[in-house]
Amino acid sequence: xxxxxxxxxxxxxxxxxxxxxxxxxxxxxxxxxxxxxxxxxxxxxxxxxxxxxxxxxxxxxxxxxxxxxxxxxxxxxxxxxxxxxxxxxxxxxxxxxxxxxxxxxxxxxxxxxxxxxxxxxxxxxxxxxxxxxxxxxxxxxxxxxxxxxxxxxxxxxxxxxxxxxxxxxxxxxxxxxxxxxxxxxxxxxxxxxxxxxxxxxxxxxxxxxxxxxxxxxxxxxxxxxxxxxxxxxxxxxxxxxxxxxxxxxxxxxxxxxxxxxxxxxxxxxxxxxxxxxxxxxxxxxxxxxxxxxxxxxxxxxxxxxxxxxxxxxxxxxxxxxxxxxxxxxxxxxxxxxxxxxxxxxxxxxxxxxxxxxxxxxxxxxxxxxxxxxxxxxxxxxxxxxxxxxxxxxxxxxxxxxxxxxxxxxx
Amino acid sequence: xxxxxxxxxxxxxxxxxxxxxxxxxxxxxxxxxxxxxxxxxxxxxxxxxxxxxxxxxxxxxxxxxxxxxxxxxxxxxxxxxxxxxxxxxxxxxxxxxxxxxxxxxxxxxxxxxxxxxxxxxxxxxxxxxxxxxxxxxxxxxxxxxxxxxxxxxxxxxxxxxxxxxxxxxxxxxxxxxxxxxxxxxxxxxxxxxxxxxxxxxxxxxxxxxxxxxxxxxxxxxxxxxxxxxxxxxxxxxxxxxxxxxxxx
Numbered sequence: 001x002x003x004x005x006x007x008x009x010x011x012x013x014x015x016x017x018x019x020x021x022x023x024x025x026x027x028x029x030x031x032x033x034x035x036x037x038x039x040x041x042x043x044x045x046x047x048x049x050x051x052x053x054x055x056x057x058x059x060x061x062x063x064x065x066x067x068x069x070x071x072x073x074x075x076x077x078x079x080x081x082x083x084x085x086x087x088x089x090x091x092x093x094x095x096x097x098x099x100x101x102x103x104x105x106x107x108x109x110x111x112x113x114x115x116x117x118x119x120x121x122x123x124x125x126x127x128x129x130x131x132x133x134x135x136x137x138x139x140x141x142x143x144x145x146x147x148x149x150x151x152x153x154x155x156x157x158x159x160x161x162x163x164x165x166x167x168x169x170x171x172x173x174x175x176x177x178x179x180x181x182x183x184x185x186x187x188x189x190x191x192x193x194x195x196x197x198x199x200x201x202x203x204x205x206x207x208x209x210x211x212x213x214x215x216x217x218x219x220x221x222x223x224x225x226x227x228x229x230x231x232x233x234x235x236x237x238x239x240x241x242x243x244x245x246x247x248x249x250x251x252x253x254x255x256x257x258x259x260x261x262x263x264x265x266x267x268x269x270x271x272x273x274x275x276x277x278x279x280x281x282x283x284x285x286x287x288x289x290x291x292x293x294x295x296x297x298x299x300x301x302x303x304x305x306x307x308x309x310x311x312x313x314x315x316x317x318x319x320x321x322x323x324x325x326x327x328x329x330x331x332x333x334x335x336x337x338x339x340x341x342x343x344x345x346x347x348x349x350x351x352x353x354x355x356x357x358x359x360x361x362x363x364x365x366x367x368x369x370x371x372x373x374x375x376x377x378x379x380x381x382x383x384x385x386x387x388x389x390x391x392x393x394x395x396x397x398x399x400x401x402x403x404x405x406x407x408x409x410x
Numbered sequence: 411x412x413x414x415x416x417x418x419x420x421x422x423x424x425x426x427x428x429x430x431x432x433x434x435x436x437x438x439x440x441x442x443x444x445x446x447x448x449x450x451x452x453x454x455x456x457x458x459x460x461x462x463x464x465x466x467x468x469x470x471x472x473x474x475x476x477x478x479x480x481x482x483x484x485x486x487x488x489x490x491x492x493x494x495x496x497x498x499x500x501x502x503x504x505x506x507x508x509x510x511x512x513x514x515x516x517x518x519x520x521x522x523x524x525x526x527x528x529x530x531x532x533x534x535x536x537x538x539x540x541x542x543x544x545x546x547x548x549x550x551x552x553x554x555x556x557x558x559x560x561x562x563x564x565x566x567x568x569x570x571x572x573x574x575x576x577x578x579x580x581x582x583x584x585x586x587x588x589x590x591x592x593x594x595x596x597x598x599x600x601x602x603x604x605x606x607x608x609x610x611x612x613x614x615x616x617x618x619x620x621x622x623x624x625x626x627x628x629x630x631x632x633x634x635x636x637x638x639x640x641x642x643x644x645x646x647x648x649x650x651x652x653x654x655x656x657x658x
Contacts, residue, residue, distance in 0.1 A: 040600050040603075043483070044597060047595050081598050081599075089598070094598045096597055096601060
């Protein structure tokens with residue numbers, strides 16, 4: 001019997017050719033890091049990757065155009081178990097490894113930084129703050145609902161006049177007979193306007209403390225900050241407290257001092273360092289595919305040396321960023337992580353992801369500024385991610401202080 | 411309802427498939443393997459029936475150790491048990507079907523679900539063969555299934571219409587696209603699948619009566635012809651479509 005290659009294989013080959021022509025995503029794994037992952041880590045990564053292909057990529061352009069966070073994805077992400085994934089099952093988590101959590105965020109940000117930001121704030125800021133600093137009653141009251149997506153959380157640390165210097169905050173808490181009275185304002189708060197609870201950091205007798213403020217509390221409002229060039233598929237808000245009275249049991253008992261909110265930010269920055277790799281991988285793949293199919297001077301763009309040099313540098317920086325977060329994940333899992341290590345990965349990966357996005361936009365030529373391609377959107381999003389949760393400069397200063405023993409920012 | 415689902419690991423549908431050096435099998439280096447897409451419908455259908463009627467879903471795969479990846483994926487989706495029929499040498503269709511049937515026959519399954527076809531070798535033979543060997547009824551390429559009073563009603567498309575089958579149980583069906591919307595494995599499902607044990611059964615060996623002796627690529631397509639541009643090109647195009655391509 002002579003067997004011609006079966007129809008399926010032929011179909012597969014045709015699909016592959018078709019895939020080259022369309023935008024079927026190929027994830028860059030130049031150093032075969034896949035081999036270092038556990039089976040569950042790969043399964044989690046692949047699951048989120050196909051979910052993003054099916055549910056995020058088709059709708060994200062329109063959501064960005066409309067300046068709208070796609071709330072229809074909230075419940076689906078909860079059903080997949082994407083909120084608080086590293087927490088114990090008792091609180092609604094799945095107890096996954098730190099690397100699995102990172103890979104999950106990498107895939108979400110391959111979709112859009114706004115979607116990843118939503119998941120980061122829900123998990124690493126709101127849920128983590130309660131998990132790490134809350135009482136058992138607070139944990140049982142809020143964490144399962146946040147994990148199920150029945151409640152949305154936000155995290156208010158940055159104030160209008162205090163970005164890199166959050167310790168200087170003006171938001172205050174005063175003890176009164178029934179609880180506390182909050183006054184002040186927060187800015188640049190992801191999820192703020194539609195969040196059911198806000199983790200709010202305020203000075204009580206001069207010490208920074210954390211409070212859980214429920215939406216609808218008189219004196220609390222969260223107007224949306226519109227008109228952004230970046231993170232358009234994400235809600236950014238102000239939080240305003242005007243004699244906002246909250247009950248005594250809204251205080252997070254274990255959080256005392258600036259180190260508490262910074263511990264939460266460290267979780268989120270870890271996720272950012274992973275997330276931006278996904279955005280960079282998306283841009284690289286788009287530019288690489290485009291370079292191979294677009295012809296100029298009767299040759300594919302990819303045949304020109306200057307394009308190849310760009311692609312090589314992009315792939316190199318992505319591979320370095322992947323190695324950085326993989327090791328960071330191991331250190332976090334082993335409890336050996338310092339916040340300066342996270343700072344290094346945050347600033348490096350954000351900067352390189354932004355560079356990759358800009359190069360991709362360049363390779364795409366004029367088409368790169370249209371909604372037809374994703375790189376322009378990632379590029380604009382990454383401007384925010386480069387700056388939020390600690391600017392490039394501040395993170396370098398933290399590493400500098402660690403290396404020299406001298407703080408250069410106070 | 412005691413349900414078995416037959417699953418297979420196949421190359422990812424976007425993979426670039428190359429023929430191996432022996433010219434008798436594909437080269438598996440650098441290929442990403444996934445659960446056969448039609449088997450995803452089969453697993454989903456099994457899970458849906460279990461959730462409605464109670465019972466359990468056991469996933470079954472034949473092959474070398476890589477088959478366990480398909481089983482893990484199905485366990486992560488929610489299957490309760492898994493059986494790996496271990497065979498290192500491989501087998502032809504009938505040999506494979508005999509091995510599977512010999513493992514399934516004494517386990518009291520009420521319903522066996524398989525994918526319509528595995529997208530790698532495109533044979534679509536294992537499901538019906540297993541049913542025949544077990545002497546139970548089967549319906550292939552089912553897109554609508556219901557179970558009432560110990561009987562199944564299965565619908566499948568035929569040219570220009572729909573065929574409706576009724577069958578007693580136990581029976582075997584193969585799943586067509588559209589039977590359902592397969593669920594994603596959740597994070598909890600994936601973590602839980604790690605704790606489930608895969609039962610490994612050595613495959614009973616049956617002689618292969620067919621053998622693949624050669625694999626080759628399809629002939630490359632002849633290059634296209636551009637007859638001109640705009641309206642002026644239409645008469646020539648119509649002429650060629652009539653005389654050369656003979657499609658008009």
